[in-house]
Amino acid sequence: MQANEDSLAELLAGRYPDACGRFGPFGGRYVPETLMPALERLEAGVRAHLHAADFRAELDRELRDWVGRPTALTHARGLSERWGAEVWLKREDLAHTGAHKINNALGQALLARRLGVSRVIAETGAGQHGVASAAACARVGLSCRVYMGAIDMERQAPNVDRIRRLGADVVPVESGDRTLRAAIDEALRDWVADPEGTYYLLGSVVGPHPYPYLVRELQRVIGDEARQQIEERAGRLPDVIFACVGGGSNAIGLFHAFLGADDVAIFGVEAGGRGLRLGDNAATLATGRPGVLHGCYTMLLHDADGQVQETHSISAGLDYPGVGPEHAFLQMTGRVSYVTASDEDALEALNECCSAEGILPALESAHALAGARSWAREHAGSSLLIGLSGRGDKDMPTLAAHRTRARDAAA
Ligand SMILES: *Cc1c(COP(=O)(O)O)cnc(C)c1O
Secondary structure, three states: HHHHHHHHHHOOOOOOOOOOEOOOEEEEOOOOOHHHHHHHHHHHHHHHHHHHHHHHHHHHHHHHHOOOOOOOOOHHHHHHHHHOOOEEEEEHHHHHHHEEEHHHHHHHHHHHHHHOOOEEEEOOOOOHHHHHHHHHHHHOOOEEEEEEEHHHHHHHHHHHHHHHHHEEEEEOOOOOOOOOOHHHHHHHHHHHHHOOOOOEEEOOOOOOOOOOHHHHHHHHHHHHHHHHHHHHHHHOOOOOEEEEEEHHHHHHHHHHOOOOOOOOOOEEEEEEEEEOOOOOOOOOOHOOOEEEOEEEEEEEEEEOOOOOOOOOOHHHHHHEEEEOOOHHHHHHHHOOEEEEEEEEHHHHHHHHHHHHOOOOOOOOHHHHHHHHHHHHHHOOEEEEEEEOOOEEEHHHHHHHHHHHHHHHHHH
């Protein structure tokens, strides 16, 4: 226990990631030798620019004028009444392109320009990070190529059109599992081929150092704003905060401002899918074991032979067999608890949020709502802050297909 408290104190003191890019045992840089110089160059660029006054000024201006920050903090009156609690929503659904992903994409696009690179590559699964990257590159004046698994391109056709309309080219990935995992592999391969002329814009707090740190620093604006807003409006900090966890970027972004506030309980909600058997969910922290994926030592969903497994979630954005190393670390220290919400829980929470608040949340965000709702049932009268990571318009086809399936099953 003491060791874990010491580890958390080290994190709060800013000593993680350490010089090797580790959060305790997690993180690091497990990549081919050919990629090391590119990662070292990126790390030096991050150190030189990310917290420099002129870069921050440019980023803050663009976050305000183009992304639309600060995003609102909404007092959710309808949910508060239903749950017997005080519920606050941090509205990343109101950010440009409809989710928190733009905070990261814009920040990295500006960084790429500072580093003198004009060609950006990105990976995308459901297409949301591809859209954010294409939009940010158009704004900043960079060319953008997005790798996307061939299966995902079929499943997410409207996002493929959006990415192309925003001026990026989309490259189908036919190798491996032909989904997000293969798209990341392909993007890394592209980067190895031209490490000096290319910037790899990674979409979450995953991958080799310095990405988990870089993306966290770009997403922590969520929690910094929310903490200030809730202190002003409620006059105190919430009792508990909730966010959904795929790779973990919106969650880390919300959590960071509250990690040192001992009285605030923190929960990450993973995709429990159809159940907790391997293959039926994307609940990496709740059910996984440590291993290496995409250049990083972290918790993973793999079988006894170390084969990374396919995941399932109704929400494409949570469907990833790994998770950011800082989450694995926060779980180890006990500071953050990780729970699951099933597909059905998320659908129910999504419907409730629509009718009680007039907000259609993303299916990803609905997992955070579902986790919060079951906690509120057992803690009457408490105050909850929930990260609403994105809007649900993109999920309309999934919701329609689910309704059809449910009707067929009933018939
Ligand atoms: C992509 C996405 C997520 C999952 O990504 P994280 O890195 O875990 O935040 C969550 N919510 C929405 C709306 C997304 O688009």
